[in-house]
Amino acid sequence: MSYLRNTWYVAAMHDELPPGRLLARIYLDEPVVLFRNAAGEPQALADRCPHRFAPLSAGKLCNGGDTVQCGYHGLQFDGKGACTHNPQGDGGIPKAAVVKAYAVRERHGLIWLWAGEAKEADESLIPDYSAVTSAHVDGTIRGYMPTACSAELFVDNILDLTHVDFLHPTTLGSGALSRAKAVVTEPSERSVKIVWVSSGDVAPYAFDINLREQGRPTDQWTEVTWTAPSTMLIRVGATLLGEPREAGVDTLNLHLATPESAGRTHYWYWSTRNFGLTPEANAQATPMVVNVFKLEDKPMLEAQQQRMGTADFWSLKPVLLPGDAGAVRARRKLKALIDAEASAATPTDGAAA
Ligand code: FES
Ligand SMILES: [Fe+2]
Numbered sequence: 001m002s003y004l005r006n007t008w009y010v011a012a013m014h015d016e017l018p019p020g021r022l023l024a025r026i027y028l029d030e031p032v033v034l035f036r037n038a039a040g041e042p043q044a045l046a047d048r049c050p051h052r053f054a055p056l057s058a059g060k061l062c063n064g065g066d067t068v069q070c071g072y073h074g075l076q077f078d079g080k081g082a083c084t085h086n087p088q089g090d091g092g093i094p095k096a097a098v099v100k101a102y103a104v105r106e107r108h109g110l111i112w113l114w115a116g117e118a119k120e121a122d123e124s125l126i127p128d129y130s131a132v133t134s135a136h137v138d139g140t141i142r143g144y145m146p147t148a149c150s151a152e153l154f155v156d157n158i159l160d161l162t163h164v165d166f167l168h169p170t171t172l173g174s175g176a177l178s179r180a181k182a183v184v185t186e187p188s189e190r191s192v193k194i195v196w197v198s199s200g201d202v203a204p205y206a207f208d209i210n211l212r213e214q215g216r217p218t219d220q221w222t223e224v225t226w227t228a229p230s231t232m233l234i235r236v237g238a239t240l241l242g243e244p245r246e247a248g249v250d251t252l253n254l255h256l257a258t259p260e261s262a263g264r265t266h267y268w269y270w271s272t273r274n275f276g277l278t279p280e281a282n283a284q285a286t287p288m289v290v291n292v293f294k295l296e297d298k299p300m301l302e303a304q305q306q307r308m309g310t311a312d313f314w315s316l317k318p319v320l321l322p323g324d325a326g327a328v329r330a331r332r333k334l335k336a337l338i339d340a341e342a343s344a345a346t347p348t349d350g351a352a353a
Pocket of ligand 1: 053054070
């Protein structure tokens with residue numbers, strides 16, 4: 001499986017990595033252990049001791065988190081992957097006792113991991129999702145939902161939100177999206193935006209119940225911005241027909257996918273809204289939102305992947321519908337970025353000579 005390497009992937013939400021925890025996850029087929037050093041900064045190492053290849057995540061943190069001690073024979077490594085302590089023999093540090101260290105950064109409540117060489121890490125490429133992650137806590141519903149499908153299927157799912165009319169008809173669907181014309185743009189070299197607007201339909205249930213009057217025609221908007229390789233920002237809202245957006249209800253949502261492998265994906269949702277900002281309203285809304293993802297999206301995505309098996313998506317000759325315009329553009333863009341990396345890494349004849 002080829003992945004885009006010189007880019008940031010979400011590794012965890014900030015509170016999945018409390019001080020003192022060794023968090024073992026596989027990203028892009030590579031076992032990684034995450035932890036916080038004594039200063040609280042996230043660190044990421046290959047989760048394989050260079051001695052007899054024990055998982056470092058089965059060891060323990062020492063020195064306030066500054067080192068991780070292998071649970072097998074006790075070598076200790078710091079967050080840069082250097083061996084700092086050898087309890088065996090005379091205590092000399094073997095030259096080869098080095099672990100791969102990844103560049104990691106914590107930004108706005110998310111921990112990001114750079115999949116390329118750590119020295120190439122470019123912080124300017126971390127998307128700014130602070131508008132979501134700083135939203136009111138009582139208007140926030142978020143969680144982690146690992147799923148047995150490719151990250152590309154997740155991206156397809158979000159970039160083609162016409163599926164809400166069929167997969168989530170009693171909560172998020174109103175029929176409006178399937179009939180609306182999608183407008184696709186490319187805000188940058190690494191992003192695709194798809195927008196649906198519609199007028200005259202009653203808003204989906206989850207929005208209708210929160211408008212000033214129920215069952216009335218509305219103006220609705222749905223905007224999805226995908227940023228390579230697999231993070232998506234969604235704005236969805238509705239207002240009574242002819243009224244300004246500010247008079248209606250609006251939501252800002254993150255859907256963050258990181259490949260574990262070709263057929264498994266780490267997935268986080270971070271949903272925020274500008275209405276019902278109380279603990280009671282949040283407690284009431286949470287089951288509906290979580291069930292949409294866990295009981296409707298996840299089973300469908302896993303069933304799709306099962307039907308596809310390990311076949312290449314395009315080799316199955318998928319039928320294309322108007323709503324696919326954004327997803328197809330994103331797939332092509334990601335492939336172009338991966339191909340560009342591959343050709344940059346391949347020496348030309350001249351360079352090889
Ligand atoms: S396997 Fe880690 S110290 Fe031996
Ligand atoms: Fe969905």
